[in-house]
Amino acid sequence: MTMRVRAARPRWLELMLLAIPVLLLAVGLTQIALARGEAPGTQDEVLVAVLGAGLLVVHFWLTVRHPQADEVLLPTAAMLAALSMVMVARLEPGLASRQAIWVGLGAAALLATLVILPGIDWLRRYRYTWAALGLLLVLSTFVFGVDPNGSGARLWLGFGGVYFQPSEVLKVLLVVFFAAYLDDYRELLTLSSVRIGPVSLPPLPYLAPLLLMLALALGLVVLQRDLGAALLLFGLFLAMLFVATGRITYVVASLALFVLGADLLYRLFSVVTVRVETWLDPWATASTTGYQLVQGLTALAAGGLVGSGLTFGYPGYIPAVHTDFMIAAIGEELGLVGTLGVVGLYVVLVHRGLRVAMLTVDPFASLLAAGLTSVIGIQALVILGGTLKLIPLTGVTLPLLSYGGSSVLANFVLLGLLLAVSAEPRRGHDAP
């Protein structure tokens, strides 16, 4: 089934909104240059041009081929991407052009997704293929995995200097698989039960393939010490299961399993124990394990309400500040107003994504949209929660804001899929 194409209409809202991230990049790069005592250079101009061109191309394609797709998703993602380019230019000037390349490639990947995808239904058809592919990729990190950052976990695959994280791809593949499976067995999962005496349990036989997939994925990820990805997958699974069935029983049971599992991990793995203890009192180990968290919180405090201004803060004291802890640098230099703005952008992203899910008629597409949105939403919440000492820290990146190729690429492909779903037939009016 190819996607139906309605009559082309200009996507004014999207066009207007897209101007702002481009402006943001220009303003940010200029301010950084001036503060460093230089005039904005050719590299800055190229960066702005790359972003502008990439966005225009995608916008044009959408206008021509999918005019009814959501008009807010792309600009919001672009805002986050532009902000990431500004922050990387400030934090690691040497990597600024690389980040621009990644964003450019991301836009290309998004376009490719829209162009190549034979249709949402096609995704559903090859559900087991996606699952297998994902697992294969993660398995390969066992064998070929490398650790370019020296963080202790071999989570990366490298080809000639370029590294990418298979776990990023795994997330998207699993979402598609879950969506398809849940759509198939939705009624059964919602309605039937296994009766054991007075208690009525969910139908385990039908849950089995799901749980098996999840267990495999989790197992691989845990064995690789990528606890952040494990948490993400679990949350994703829970979210999609709930959306499909609406049964609180599943939620409660899953949370119970989570608590048990977490407790087990806490006892068994010293890594987990350390993380939890650091979370509870980072100042006790402020010069060792608690260093990153303490410096992150201190940087946020240093920013106060309005921040110290780009280049006027001292975010260099925070490890991984251009990836996982980007929000701390934003907090120090752009202040509370800046960080709340970023939260606002994620909120918009999540809201629009779920809105797509709510309005789409086809249940599989709807589940898919819900899952894709949950990937971004849960990941953002997990890393923000860790940075802000709400939950223990896990090694996940801030979606779209972090520096990092595989993260940017995967998120843009995800966005492409989301836009594709939003182009599907939807119930109700024709509002964008």
Add this chain to the structure above:
Amino acid sequence: MRRNLEMLQLVLLGGFVGVALALGYWQFFRQDDLLSRATNPRVAEEARRVVRGRILDRDGRVLAENVSEPDGGSHRTYPTGLLAHLVGYHSERFGNFGIEDRFDDYLRGDRSADPFERLTSALLHRPTVGSDLVLTVDVRIQQAAVEALGSNPGAVVVLDPKTGAVLAMASAPTFDPALVDARWQALVDDPGRPLVDRAIQSIYTPGSVFKAVTAAAALDLNLVDPRERFRCVDPIQIDGLTVDCRNHAHLPVVDFREAFAWSCNRTFALTGLELGTPRLVLADGFKPPFPWQQDTSGSSRRLEEYAQRFWIGRSVPFELPVEAGQLKGGTAWYPSLLAQTAFGQGELEATPMQMALVAATIANGGSVPAPYVASEVRSPGGATTTLKSPGGNLGRAISASAAGTLNEMMILSVDTAYAHPAAIPGIRVGGKTGTAEAGETGSTPHSWFIGYAPADDPRVAVAVILERKGSGTDFATPAAHTVIQRALDVYHR
């Protein structure tokens, strides 16, 4: 399924609300707490980037300033090398000392004469520039003071008795304030204790210079006619203590002024014991019962009162902390203690600053001038704030006429008696020497001098102490002479 999606949206958005609240918590509510902790490297970073204000003497000569290094940092230099204790030092590791400490907020730009300028500077992300500080000190006089001390442990204080401005304040042994970081442990362990500012932090037995206070009390209470002559030869016995009269063997009959000029212990022992009586009885040959054997309280109270007025036993208000010293320790008064205290021994302890104030009070007609050393703050943009208006005083110690008489006595000591090494041709100098016994019997006494010049319209008041050097006449007084000479040459208010 829509309902489920709405629930999911609620959960996720709720999560973001939690994140927003957490952001507000850390960036707003816990801001002061987190920033003031040791884990915040910004404090040190900012401090390093500050262009610290300079410290200047009264004529604008640089006493302390930052010099930039090729790598972008800067270090503090002290071009004169003469004011280590007063100006102090600025060390990231060991803290600040002296004026560098007292006015640190102005010097590092946290406080400014022009708050508006500071605000605009911060908004425009300019590097923080501290304000300059102008002191009342004159480097030329300070140089004379430091040279007069040489390598002898001791101190010199030079004040303007009318305004209270500190013109010089030296302490020996000294140290190099630019090398504090490198030599800290050695400085701390040095038995000579070079880090102590002896001018205001060390307390010494003043010896005969304290007779000025006892005399002041007697004159102010009108207990004696300064020109009434009396025979003063025989030693007296007070509770087993013998106080004799050796200092003016060539003058068996003296008046109160000469007894002062020749530093007669016997006279002043009696003065101290008789402060509570209506009239001093100083001549030889009076017979017991001596009034003080029953009750010294009247006299001791009077001595305490006048010591108080001269700020002995009280901490003098000054930009840097001044030790209070004491008139007496914890024991109750008894006659021989009162007698000894009255001529400058006993349990008496005072700082050179306090003794300089005694001289300054006499020079200032009996009113104690308020000493100060920091006169003005200048912001980077040029705005100035006057820190202290000259002419403030710390109370009236004695009447103007009593001060006048005391002035005569001080002049007499310089013209004719023990303080003569302080004499300057053509200028009337008032002064008093002191040779203070301290420590174990037989150890070398402290050499003291206090004085002022010109006596008719004093411009400078001085106190000099040379620790364990010997008699006041032989050491402290010649030293004071060079200092006073130089001060009069260069200082014209």
Add this chain to the structure above:
Amino acid sequence: MFELTAEALILLLRLALVGLIYLFLGMIALAAARELRLLARQAPQAGAARRGAHLIVVDPGATRLASGAVLALRPITRLGRAADNTIVLDDTFISAEHAAIVQRDGAWWVSDRGSTNGTLVNERPVQGEAEVQPGDVVGIGDVRLKVAP
């Protein structure tokens, strides 16, 4: 006092940076508000065109349902005595997981979930699944629910 120096420009750009983020969010909020107003105006027609269905309580039996109450049907509606059902029917003759009504391809289907006493449509027992139209009456225990658009 203020020349347009690089310093002042930096300050302006700082403001602009954060301002752009909020301008963006504001524009989205405006667009959303406009959409809501549009929706409100369209609502009456949209309501009529909505493909929903309801159950009207004809006979509450021994349950606490009110006679005549209108219950909305969801794409999957579970009925039974257990508390986590979509429509809870608290009567001992009704099983914990009794019946389900699902919407598939525009039509509504009733199925029995393995209940003790069975489910009826127009008083006839349901074998497997049965399609219902508006007007049909679903029987669960003593409860009678009429399907309505």
